Amino acid sequence: MRRLQTIAILLTCWATAIVAQPVSVKSPDGKLVVTVSNDNQCAWYEVSFDGQPAVLRSGLGLKTNIGDLTEGLTMTGHHTSQVADCYEMDRVKASHINYEANRLDVEFQNAQGLCMTVVFQVSNNNVAFCYQLPRPEKNNPKCANIYSEASAFRLPDGTTTFLSPQINPMTGWERTKPSYEEDYEVDQPMQKASKFGEGYTFPCLFKAPLSSPPEGTTQRAANLSLRGETEGALWILVSETGVSSGYCASHLSDYNPTEGYTVAYPMEGENNGVGSAFAAVSLPAQTPWRTITVGQTLAPIVETTVAYDVVRPMYEPSKKYEGGRYTWSWLIWQDESINYDDQVRFIDLAAEMGIEYCLVDNWWDTQIGRERVAELSRYAQSKGVRLMLWYNSNGYSNDAPQGPRDCMNTAIAREREMRWLKSIGVVGIKVDFFGSDKQETMRLYEDILSDANRYGLQVVFHGCTIPRGWERMYPNYVSSEAALASENVMFDERHARAEGFELTMHPFCRNAMGAFDWGGVIMNRHMSKDNQSRHPRYTSDVFEMATGITNQTFVQCIAMQPNNLLPYNGKADGGIEQFERDFIRQLPTQWDETRFIDGYPSRYVVLARRHGQQWFVAGLNGTDRAMTLTLSLPMLAGQTVSLYTDQPRRKGETVPKSVMKQIKISRDGKAKLTLQPMGGIILR
Numbered sequence: 001m002r003r004l005q006t007i008a009i010l011l012t013c014w015a016t017a018i019v020a021q022p023v024s025v026k027s028p029d030g031k032l033v034v035t036v037s038n039d040n041q042c043a044w045y046e047v048s049f050d051g052q053p054a055v056l057r058s059g060l061g062l063k064t065n066i067g068d069l070t071e072g073l074t075m076t077g078h079h080t081s082q083v084a085d086c087y088e089m090d091r092v093k094a095s096h097i098n099y100e101a102n103r104l105d106v107e108f109q110n111a112q113g114l115c116m117t118v119v120f121q122v123s124n125n126n127v128a129f130c131y132q133l134p135r136p137e138k139n140n141p142k143c144a145n146i147y148s149e150a151s152a153f154r155l156p157d158g159t160t161t162f163l164s165p166q167i168n169p170m171t172g173w174e175r176t177k178p179s180y181e182e183d184y185e186v187d188q189p190m191q192k193a194s195k196f197g198e199g200y201t202f203p204c205l206f207k208a209p210l211s212s213p214p215e216g217t218t219q220r221a222a223n224l225s226l227r228g229e230t231e232g233a234l235w236i237l238v239s240e241t242g243v244s245s246g247y248c249a250s251h252l253s254d255y256n257p258t259e260g261y262t263v264a265y266p267m268e269g270e271n272n273g274v275g276s277a278f279a280a281v282s283l284p285a286q287t288p289w290r291t292i293t294v295g296q297t298l299a300p301i302v303e304t305t306v307a308y309d310v311v312r313p314m315y316e317p318s319k320k321y322e323g324g325r326y327t328w329s330w331l332i333w334q335d336e337s338i339n340y341d342d343q344v345r346f347i348d349l350a351a352e353m354g355i356e357y358c359l360v361d362n363w364w365d366t367q368i369g370r371e372r373v374a375e376l377s378r379y380a381q382s383k384g385v386r387l388m389l390w391y392n393s394n395g396y397s398n399d400a401p402q403g404p405r406d407c408m409n410t411a412i413a414r415e416r417e418m419r420w421l422k423s424i425g426v427v428g429i430k431v432d433f434f435g436s437d438k439q440e441t442m443r444l445y446e447d448i449l450s451d452a453n454r455y456g457l458q459v460v461f462h463g464c465t466i467p468r469g470w471e472r473m474y475p476n477y478v479s480s481e482a483a484l485a486s487e488n489v490m491f492d493e494r495h496a497r498a499e500g501f502e503l504t505m506h507p508f509c510r511n512a513m514g515a516f517d518w519g520g521v522i523m524n525r526h527m528s529k530d531n532q533s534r535h536p537r538y539t540s541d542v543f544e545m546a547t548g549i550t551n552q553t554f555v556q557c558i559a560m561q562p563n564n565l566l567p568y569n570g571k572a573d574g575g576i577e578q579f580e581r582d583f584i585r586q587l588p589t590q591w592d593e594t595r596f597i598d599g600y601p602s603r604y605v606v607l608a609r610r611h612g613q614q615w616f617v618a619g620l621n622g623t624d625r626a627m628t629l630t631l632s633l634p635m636l637a638g639q640t641v642s643l644y645t646d647q648p649r650r651k652g653e654t655v656p657k658s659v660m661k662q663i664k665i666s667r668d669g670k671a672k673l674t675l676q677p678m679g680g681i682i683l684r
Contacts, residue, residue, distance in 0.1 A: 023078045025104035027122045032294060034120050034127055036060075036106045038075035043108055043118065043150075047127055049294045052210050052234055053156050058260055060118055061150035062131055062287075066141050067114035070150040076115075077107045083121055085309065091323065091471045091478070091515065091554035092308060093594035093609070099123060099309040113138060119286075121310060125300035127292040128241070128310045135283040146279040147265075151290055153238050153252070154260025155190065155208055162186045162205035162509060162601050164483075166198040166251050169269035169436070174399040176435045178270065179463045180482040184505050186602045190255040199253040199264050202466060203239035203513045205301070205601060210234055235300070237293040239513045241307040241469035244314065245446040247279045247288050249437035249465055263290065266437040271397050275440025288468065291513075298508060302596035302607065307513050308472040314446075317475035319456045323554040323589045324356030326388060331490055331520055331559045333529050338367045343376055345562050351383040352565060354585045355558055359430060361390040362402035374424040381425050388428035388460070389421065393444065400433040400463075408448055418455040428458040428478070428555070437465050449474040458555065460517050467514035471554075479515035479553040486519035486559065490527045493535040500539060500622030500678045501602050507550055508601040520559025521548045521584065523576050525655050531563055536654045540646045541580055543680035548587045549618035550607050556589045570657070579660045583644065583682070588616070597631055604675065606631060617683040621675035628674045636683065637669035644682040645673070 022037040031050045047055035061070035085099040101123035109115050117132040164184045171177045180201050194200055210232055243249045252261040268277045293304045327350045329337035338361055347358045364373055377387045392402050395409035407417045408431055431448055434441055452459050453476045462481040470477040488495035510516055521544050528534040548556055566575035588611035599605035604627055606619040615635045621627050643663045649656040665671050673681055
């Protein structure tokens, strides 16, 4: 009997030793490897790409009210499987997406018997992981509070950062923050503390050194070539997706040399203190996905679809939602333009330019009135244009005074309002001022989207968090602001001068993970209604036109003004070139394919997007120096294409003259082109 007991004990110990060994899963191409281990009774993971360390050993786990799943853990089992999904999208960077990944489910148990499964899905260049909590048999709880995560991202020494800080709650204009509207700092060391001491908002971009750079890279970097600065590096984009009303959104903590960056939940004071700063879930539960995109070039960062790959639609669309463009008086003409006559002028502008929508911004309820807004909607429809209306999300969450207020914050108010909107032919809403990542606020986003779908309304969010897979989860979701956007170019000359910096940053970070309502292809030469006073625009016309391609969103703002239709006279108060108007008339907003061509975050970017059979290549130079680039454009090889570009600025000229000409792309697809300072190029 004792012998049998001894054998049983030995077999148990042997089995435990087997499952406690590190386990790994690779991407389909074998380059990206995730390894999960269970050292010192804690759960860990690490990521390598093509043999290079990307994420060093980093923590996993959850702290909950039903038990601590960050320590005292034993790996009790694991299994692998394959994931394949083919889906269609009409509102992101690609229309047809084939997702293939290898999956690893690793089971852990703490000393009290509480279980957790960590799920990793690894596709080419992308890692997504989440936690699953079963319903425990002991005491049989049906729900749980998840207070924090041990999820961490410890990056190689020498990694530099491209980050936007999280700001303290109930601060800023009318206590509307945090609203994801802080300045990016680029090429900074990890050790530098965040500006407000609250870490960083997703997505977070990093450049890690290679432990063994490819041959020749060091010399090229030493020669300070533009391309050389992206070689000899591993680019890493960290974010999250799949956040719904069932969880809070999160961000990254400040860097800790021991732990790296950790997932941080919302701050207590957000949303005016209402709602928990942790997540409450029904059991069994699954958390949102944490995502890591890795590449030795920036192409995987720009082209990633991981935000959509691991989520599913939450409901069916009530109708087919149409993409397009919208005119917007408020950006330049401001609050005073929210009157019937001025809105007619912007509806007429939309009709003249073949633009599908016109957005009527804040105060329309008092400055125009509901009866006349209904009349305005009828007028717009007679011109082939449909209205979108602005709303304040409040409520109680901040002090923003603009109306309409108290229309979107409760179910009864939304039902009444959205029924009226449908009855007068309005097809979309822009809802502003959220300022929180709490689960309570995530519920409000979802409720607005779900209710709007019943009435055939598309939704844009401003003063808000980033989208987290929402384009696929909510079929009437359009885009979010969640950045220092075009209004700051209007408000502050500093941001007008920094427009090039900001718009060459977003394709690699903010816009890489979700649709971006920047708020305008700005064609006025000055930030004023008369187009002569206040500060100028510091970008070229072609730069602005190219942003209609580099900024990806299903419904794009065209911030033209009625005076832009005047005959071009080469002066600041005149109209724009006819070929510029013609380009804007034909600008698509739905893309079938996206390819990264060249760039460096905050300096320059060149992207190619395909609409049907036609390719559009757009480049932005965000610096004050001309750049001559040799671009590889195999999709245009041997073709004669239209090139939109800038002439060099003459002395005293803020906005240079733009030109359009025909050029032939060589058979090998190479094109040598110059981007003028704060200028752009477009090839089509």
